[in-house]
Amino acid sequence: MLDGDRAAAFERLLACIAQLCSGEGDAEALVNEATVLRAALESARSAERVWDAVRTMVDDRSPRTWQSAFRAFALASLGLGRIPDHVLVAFAATRLAPDPVDEAIRLDAFQRRAVQLARATGGVIAGQVGEHGAVFLCAGSGSADQRRRQLLHLADRASRLAQREFGIALHFGASGASESTPLSRSYHAALGAAESALSRGFGWSPPSPASTT
Numbered sequence: 008m009l010d011g012d013r014a015a016a017f018e019r020l021l022a023c024i025a026q027l028c029s030g031e032g033d034a035e036a037l038v039n040e041a042t043v044l045r046a047a048l049e050s051a052r053s054a055e056r057v058w059d060a061v062r063t064m065v066d067d068r069s070p071r072t073w074q075s076a077f078r079a080f081a082l083a084s085l086g087l088g089r090i091p092d093h094v095l096v097a098f099a100a101t102r103l104a105p106d107p108v109d110e111a112i113r114l115d116a117f118q119r120r121a122v123q124l125a126r127a128t129g130g131v132i133a134g135q136v137g138e139h140g141a142v143f144l145c146a147g148s149g150s151a152d153q154r155r156r157q158l159l160h161l162a163d164r165a166s167r168l169a170q171r172e173f174g175i176a177l178h179f180g181a182s183g184a185s186e187s188t189p190l191s192r193s194y195h196a197a198l199g200a201a202e203s204a205l206s207r208g209f210g211w212s213p214p215s216p217a218s219t220t
């Protein structure tokens with residue numbers, strides 16, 4: 008979580024807070040420094056914030072929550088101009104690892120990297136699927152065929168990234184959403200398609216269209 012200079016920044020932030028609590032030093036200067044450090048550390052939790060948003064979007068209990076007008080700013084802050092209408096689920100095909108801890112670290116790193124890939128793609132956000140997968144919620148543009156091609160391109164990029172950086176093979180499932188089909192239902196359809204692809208063996212599997220529209 009706190010890689011590079013972030014660990015030192017976090018340590019200094021704790022020191023500022025400790026000094027404020029003990030009444031030592033210049034309180035105003037310490038508050039200003041702590042504010043700057045806190046802002047610099049905010050990005051360390053960006054993946055978790057996106058994961059939380061994705062979790063609510065695909066939750067069966069809140070199918071319309073993100074369609075309300077007051078959520079427009081939150082959508083924009085996530086890099087989305089509108090509610091996603093396509094779901095792409097990627098399952099990691101893992102073998103029995105000699106070091107389960109190393110595998111868990113690699114899978115977590117892949118899930119965090121998926122958030123960065125989605126942000127770089129534009130109109131896409133990524134969440135977690137348990138400990139072994141990622142889900143991409145896509146607000147694509149163009150015709151239905153163009154959106155399908157966008158999903159295939161995203162799946163290819165994710166597959167190459169996972170293999171190159173983490174030695175992980177991915178299997179995919181895809182599904183489309185509409186006004187009459189809640190995103191949560193499309194998520195479960197894509198999840199089932201990805202599970203089916205995973206059960207067929209190791210290696211790369213292109214998106215299996217469960218109900219892509």
